[in-house]
Amino acid sequence: MTAGVYDYLLAGLLICLGVLILKAKDLLVSIILFIIFGMFVALAWVQLNAPDIALVEVVVGSALTGALFLGSLAQMESTSPQKPFQERLVGYAYKIPFVLLAVVVGSFFLTVMLPITNDSNGLRDLVDAVLGQSGVKNSVTAVVLNIRGYDTLLEIGVLLITVIAIFALNSVQPMKNVLDHQKTSRVLIIFVDLLAPIMVLVGAYLLWIGAYAPGGAFQAGAMLAGVGILMLIRPVSLTLTQKSRRLRFSYILGLLTFILIGFLGMVQSRNFLAMSYEQAKLLIFVIEITTTVSIGMILMTLFAGCTGFLSDEHNNGTMKGDAS
Amino acid sequence: MKGVKSVADIITTIFLSAGLIFFIGGVLGLIRFPDIYTRLHALTKADNIGLGFIIAGLLFQTYNPAAAVKMAFIWLLIVFSSATICYLIGHAARTMGIKPWRKP
Numbered sequence: 001m002t003a004g005v006y007d008y009l010l011a012g013l014l015i016c017l018g019v020l021i022l023k024a025k026d027l028l029v030s031i032i033l034f035i036i037f038g039m040f041v042a043l044a045w046v047q048l049n050a051p052d053i054a055l056v057e058v059v060v061g062s063a064l065t066g067a068l069f070l071g072s073l074a075q076m077e078s079t080s081p082q083k084p085f086q087e088r089l090v091g092y093a094y095k096i097p098f099v100l101l102a103v104v105v106g107s108f109f110l111t112v113m114l115p116i117t118n119d120s121n122g123l124r125d126l127v128d129a130v131l132g133q134s135g136v137k138n139s140v141t142a143v144v145l146n147i148r149g150y151d152t153l154l155e156i157g158v159l160l161i162t163v164i165a166i167f168a169l170n171s172v173q174p175m176k177n178v179l180d181h182q183k184t185s186r187v188l189i190i191f192v193d194l195l196a197p198i199m200v201l202v203g204a205y206l207l208w209i210g211a212y213a214p215g216g217a218f219q220a221g222a223m224l225a226g227v228g229i230l231m232l233i234r235p236v237s238l239t240l241t242q243k244s245r246r247l248r249f250s251y252i253l254g255l256l257t258f259i260l261i262g263f264l265g266m267v268q269s270r271n272f273l274a275m276s277y278e279q280a281k282l283l284i285f286v287i288e289i290t291t292t293v294s295i296g297m298i299l300m301t302l303f304a305g306c307t308g309f310l311s312d313e314h315n316n317g318t319m320k321g322d323a324s
Numbered sequence: 325m326k327g328v329k330s331v332a333d334i335i336t337t338i339f340l341s342a343g344l345i346f347f348i349g350g351v352l353g354l355i356r357f358p359d360i361y362t363r364l365h366a367l368t369k370a371d372n373i374g375l376g377f378i379i380a381g382l383l384f385q386t387y388n389p390a391a392a393v394k395m396a397f398i399w400l401l402i403v404f405s406s407a408t409i410c411y412l413i414g415h416a417a418r419t420m421g422i423k424p425w426r427k428p
Contacts, residue, residue: 185415191408198401 007047014040027076031069038062051214052140055206059222064299067229071307135280136211144216145284149273153258156291159298163251166305185235192234199227207292211281217288221295228300232309240304247297254294258287332384339381346374359425360417368410372403 017037024030038061045054127139127147134142144152203223210216232240240247261283265274275283304310353366379399383392 185412187408187411187415191405195401195405 010040010044010047014044027073028070031066031073034069035062035066038066050140052138052216052219055214055219056222059219059226060299064222064225064229064303067303068306071303075306075308133277133280135275135277135284138210138212138214138216140214141210141216141284144218145287146275146280149258149262149287152291153255153262153273156255156258156294159295160251160255163298163301166302166310169305188233188235192230196227196230199223199230203227203292203296207288210288211284217291218295220288221292222299224292224296225299225303228296229303232300232304232307240301240310247301250293250297251301252294254287254291257290261287336381336384339377339384343374343377343381346370346377350374360422361414361424364410364414368406372406375399375402 014037017033017040021030021033021037024033038057042054042057042062045051045057124139127143130147131137131139131142134146136142136146200223203220206215206223207217207220208215210219261275262273264283266272268274268276301310347370350367350370353370354363357363357366376399379395382395386392386395
């Protein structure tokens with residue numbers, strides 16, 4: 001599509017926001033600008049005809065990462081005073097290679113992408129040729145879960161590694177300052193109690209609609225992570241314990257199912273993750289459900305680890321039983 | 325005018341402009357008001373009504389009643405959550421000891 005005024009304005013806004021994020025003196029200002037930046041990047045994705053990625057960008061890249069940053073900021077010590085000018089000059093010298101690298105990579109992308117015209121369809125024709133046999137109607141879901149399912153399996157594995165890292169590094173103190181004020185806040189309780197079921201419903205809708213329209217496992221999992229974060233913030237609610245077996249099983253559920261289905265394909269036709277046409281729809285749906293649960297729990301644990309809601313006590317019973 | 329295809333487009337433009345005015349007013353209040361309580365007031369009131377106008381304008385662009393109901397539901401959700409968040413921020417500011425601005 002030809003770039004209109006809106007596209008140029010959006011691109012210029014993104015560049016200005018990026019500069020503002022780097023130049024902001026206060027970390028809190030940077031984080032808030034980063035959340036806004038994520039929202040505008042989602043608008044850019046919509047302009048590039050990628051609504052699936054826009055959904056993930058808004059929930060994970062903007063909201064969830066912003067929440068992680070804010071929680072980490074609350075854990076940090078007070079900022080140190082401004083260093084003298086000589087020290088700052090040396091610091092600038094270390095940044096020059098990275099600036100050069102950014103200029104080189106940026107000009108490479110510009111020279112490669114400028115000749116792309118409206119008529120080029122990219123990989124769309126290749127995907128549309130096999131879309132009928134893939135079991136779903138949405139081309140993004142077909143690519144993510146069927147044609148390039150192996151990459152998604154490895155991505156889920158990477159998410160699992162982040163949880164292991166959070167468990168290993170978890171030495172943060174529980175948040176004591178702001179959230180104690182909300183200990184008996186009835187407004188917050190009513191808010192969470194009304195909003196959480198609606199969000200679970202929207203998550204389930206995103207999961208189901210992923211076969212026909214923008215949606216899918218990652219989007220639904222990120223929405224469930226939002227529900228989890230709300231439940232953590234709600235006063236008088238759950239605490240995540242590291243040793244809970246149900247919690248740890250929910251992390252590996254997605255990866256386990258994916259690998260088992262991969263071996264099923266290997267048993268049937270000697271190819272890992274091969275799916276025949278009749279089974280593809282069912283297998284993809286099973287993978288999507290389990291990865292949704294896993295992604296939701298993993299992202300919620302990332303937030304809990306960054307903000308001090310993760311405790312060490314040995315307790316098998318503290319696990320919420322929501323729709324997951 | 326380019327792109328105006330029917331009366332619906334004109335109505336949409338009117339509603340979107342009204343919403344834009346309210347949003348500009350809210351941002352102006354955010355920048356110019358003296359303390360956090362007045363800023364919260366300007367933001368939430370203006371944003372709720374501004375978003376209401378924008379969604380009301382967009383309702384005239386769709387022939388699908390399901391989409392219209394979804395958009396109205398989105399507006400209700402945003403009103404609900406922004407009111408709650410306004411209260412939470414104001415309560416947190418009050419318990420942290422931030423005093424309301426008094427005319428000097």
